[in-house]
Amino acid sequence: MKAIRIHGHSDPAELVYEDVPQPQPGPGEVLVRVYAAGVIAPELTWSETYETRAGIKRTLPIPGHDLSGVVDAVGAGVNDINVGSAVYALTAFDRDGSAAEYMIALPEELAPRPRSLDHVQAAAVPLTALTAWQAFFKHGGLVAGQRVLIHGAAGGVGVFAVQLARWAGAYVIGTGSARNRDFLRDLGANEVIDYTSTRFEDAVNEVDMVLDMVGGDTQERSWQVLKKDGVLISVASPPSVEQAKAHGVRSVWFIVEPDRQQLLQIGQLIDSGKIRPIVDTVFPLSEGRQAYAQGAKGRTRGKIVLRVRDDI
């Protein structure tokens, strides 16, 4: 089969489109024929990409952990997943991924593909929507009426964060550059702050929650806009526990986890028209190198997707 493999470390220029052996499902595993794969550019720098959680070195790993496809075969002991069913998933980061014509997934990672989406749209959902979902509802305890500041609101995680926070009844303030102002208002943001012309701390205060997809100086300046007992959640870099204590707020850092039940709930919201994926650019699998290079620039609106099959 054709796949993209990482021949170096961290640099999109070291991605190679080539022939690789097709995987076969072992007991408890599912073989999925991949139709489209989401691009997660930062994964080229993550430790799980090069070493499994059990400490085993990975050689020539295949990136991509957002997938939309069709179940091709199941291993022994898999009884509740039908061959031929359309599925989407976020799969674990320390196994070979979806930038390939076939991949192995686990039953608990897979959910039926939302009926209203095609494969390219569905591949833009799992990682980013699950990250926003887990930030708000698993770690943050978001409830209706709260004020939420979302940094990086126009990016992959951000577009779902804006929509999910509004769906949950929050007042949503997003940061992004001027070119994304109208786009973010259309998605549901109550206010948009252009971070290139305005320091957000001059424009907003007393928020219940900050969701940070940017890190660095943006995260540092976020403590001061939180209400007492508020929460700063970051998925970009771990926030300082000392700073949280000094400001009388809570801090959260987490890594998103695959979750079939949450994908089912997200799929229902999509099929009922409450939230939607945003696809920035679609590349053929053979241009995976260009897709990851574009993603690494950090200007993506929504998600970059690899089209793995030509006939979709």
Ligand SMILES: NC(=O)c1ccc[n+]([C@@H]2O[C@H](COP(=O)([O-])OP(=O)(O)OC[C@H]3O[C@@H](n4cnc5c(N)ncnc54)[C@H](OP(=O)(O)O)[C@@H]3O)[C@@H](O)[C@H]2O)c1
């Ligand atoms: N811990 C986890 O489990 C987890 C899960 C998912 C993602 N992440 C991390 O979260 C981060 C974001 O991921 P992503 O996929 O959402 O990123 P992304 O799609 O690459 O984000 C791009 C967006 O960021 C915006 N942006 C850039 N600089 C900004 C700034 N200073 N202030 C506000 N917006 C800014 C850009 O908007 P403009 O074009 O308007 O500038 C662009 O729309 C990455 O570091 C990623 O590794 C972590």
